[in-house]
Amino acid sequence: MHQAMRPVIRPVIQRVTRKLSLLLAAGGLAAALALAGCAQSPATGRNIFTGGLSAEDEVKLGREQHPEIVREFGGEYDDPQLRAYVDSLGRLLAQTSELPNLDWHFTVLDTPVVNAFALPGGYVYVTRGLLALADNEAELAGVLAHEIGHVTARHSAERYGQSVLGSAAALGVGVLLGSQAAAEATSGAAQLAVLSYSRDQEFEADTLGVRYLARTGHDPEAMATFLRRLLGHSRYEAELAGRPEAADAFDITQTHPRTADRVERAIQQAGGRRVADPIVDRDLYLDKIDGLVFGDSPAQGFVRGRSFLHPDLGFAFEVPEGFQLANTPKRVLAQNPNGAIIEFDTAVTSSRGSMTRYLAEDWGGGVDLNDIQALDVNGLEAATAWTRLDTRQGKADFRLVAIRLDGAIYRFLFVTPAELTTSMSASLRRTTYSFRPLSAQDADDLRPYRIDIYRVQSGDTPTGIARRMPLGAESLGQFQVLNGLRQGDPLIAGQRVKTVTE
Numbered sequence: 086m087h088q089a090m091r092p093v094i095r096p097v098i099q100r101v102t103r104k105l106s107l108l109l110a111a112g113g114l115a116a117a118l119a120l121a122g123c124a125q126s127p128a129t130g131r132n133i134f135t136g137g138l139s140a141e142d143e144v145k146l147g148r149e150q151h152p153e154i155v156r157e158f159g160g161e162y163d164d165p166q167l168r169a170y171v172d173s174l175g176r177l178l179a180q181t182s183e184l185p186n187l188d189w190h191f192t193v194l195d196t197p198v199v200n201a202f203a204l205p206g207g208y209v210y211v212t213r214g215l216l217a218l219a220d221n222e223a224e225l226a227g228v229l230a231h232e233i234g235h236v237t238a239r240h241s242a243e244r245y246g247q248s249v250l251g252s253a254a255a256l257g258v259g260v261l262l263g264s265q266a267a268a269e270a271t272s273g274a275a276q277l278a279v280l281s282y283s284r285d286q287e288f289e290a291d292t293l294g295v296r297y298l299a300r301t302g303h304d305p306e307a308m309a310t311f312l313r314r315l316l317g318h319s320r321y322e323a324e325l326a327g328r329p330e331a332a333d334a335f336d337i338t339q340t341h342p343r344t345a346d347r348v349e350r351a352i353q354q355a356g357g358r359r360v361a362d363p364i365v366d367r368d369l370y371l372d373k374i375d376g377l378v379f380g381d382s383p384a385q386g387f388v389r390g391r392s393f394l395h396p397d398l399g400f401a402f403e404v405p406e407g408f409q410l411a412n413t414p415k416r417v418l419a420q421n422p423n424g425a426i427i428e429f430d431t432a433v434t435s436s437r438g439s440m441t442r443y444l445a446e447d448w449g450g451g452v453d454l455n456d457i458q459a460l461d462v463n464g465l466e467a468a469t470a471w472t473r474l475d476t477r478q479g480k481a482d483f484r485l486v487a488i489r490l491d492g493a494i495y496r497f498l499f500v501t502p503a504e505l506t507t508s509m510s511a512s513l514r515r516t517t518y519s520f521r522p523l524s525a526q527d528a529d530d531l532r533p534y535r536i537d538i539y540r541v542q543s544g545d546t547p548t549g550i551a552r553r554m555p556l557g558a559e560s561l562g563q564f565q566v567l568n569g570l571r572q573g574d575p576l577i578a579g580q581r582v583k584t585v586t587e
């Protein structure tokens with residue numbers, strides 16, 4: 086969760102409204118681009134529909150959307166050396182492409198989500214979550230080359246054209262169906278950037294990527310090895326059942342639907358492994374990511390078991406037993422298996438009136454709120470109220486809690502299926518009253534987890550190394566995923582592996 090967040094009011098109603106306004110904006114865009122046309126891809130020579138975007142428009146679009154992407158995905162990762170390394174590798178590859186003179190930008194995003202994507206005009210993004218997962222320079226080069234391929238084949242521009250039409254269509258449908266369909270459609274710059282490519286586009290980007298890798302001397306097979314690593318990661322994420330972040334976090338398997346055999350086919354079609362003595366550069370790469378932040382950063386707040394602690398904003402709270410916490414850029418979500426949800430975020434305004442007024446007029450304005458009352462939460466001014474709404478899953482109770490701390494307003498939204506509200510109310514109330522300011526000392530003591538490169542000693546086992554990691558029950562799984570190890574794979578003395586330290 087970041088300091089600057091968009092307003093998120095009554096989740097069901099408000100998200101629909103927000104999406105609708107985005108769709109309306111896209112609809113206007115569609116009208117403006119009524120003369121939408123085709124253009125040729127410089128890399129493939131194929132005619133593509135770009136919604137009327139010229140090459141200059143693409144650059145302009147990328148430049149305009151870039152700050153929003155950076156904002157939406159955690160900001161730039163604050164490590165000048167690592168940033169310079171990724172940028173120089175990206176530029177090296179881009180210079181071998183069909184668009185060497187484009188003003189390429191390679192940005193490392195400060196988010197644990199594993200993702201990579203590109204905007205039209207040469208803006209390419211990788212997350213630090215992806216950097217932690219990659220095992221050598223060739224694998225990172227493979228990801229960057231693939232993204233460069235999407236840009237040179239003008240896929241992002243093509244997708245932009247299609248999404249303009251798609252959104253306009255969704256708008257029509259949404260109005261007819263009372264917004265349900267519109268709520269599920271996506272638009273807006275950030276959403277656009279992380280929309281899924283088609284399988285044909287993926288194949289084309291892989292083929293182009295192999296071409297660029299061959300030209301810089303990197304091992305094209307690294308595209309396939311990284312993909313296998315990625316599948317291990319996705320499988321493990323799915324295994325951590327009940328994690329709600331999938332709702333908010335788009336990962337690379339969603340933005341780039343690829344399979345290992347299709348990647349292999351792209352490598353073969355592009356001439357296979359033509360590079361003699363290809364660059365893999367594992368040691369160099371591991372040195373670069375040694376010390377990389379793993380998981381959440383202090384600016385995003387930490388999930389530690391059932392606690393959420395935000396050293397930069399200076400507060401903490403706990404969720405009840407049975408709830409799984411997930412930190413996303415805009416909010417903290419907790420969910421339990423019986424369908425109850427806790428959503429926590431910051432109000433966009435710092436209302437100067439009372440908390441009860443804020444609740445009644447700003448946050449809950451337009452809904453019939455019951456029992457609006459003032460609260461004292463560990464000496465902080467707060468207010469609460471509730472309402473019952475129909476949702477897709479049936480009737481649900483929405484308990485709103487607003488708490489003022491240091492001029493900001495923090496908000497809990499407790500959503501319980503109506504039949505469970507009574508039995509859950511005591512434990513959810515404990516969550517409200519667990520909200521407390523952190524002392525400067527406590528905040529100072531909170532450190533992010535970091536990647537630590539370790540040289541395996543004889544006698545080391547995955548379980549033994551994992552036991553020294555601070556990730557609790559996830560330690561072994563994360564160790565295996567980070568190192569691409571399967572259950573029972575042995576470690577070799579002298580081998581370097583990624584571990585996580587506090």
Ligand SMILES: [Zn+2]
Pocket residue numbers: 231235282286287290340341342
């Ligand atoms: Zn792709």
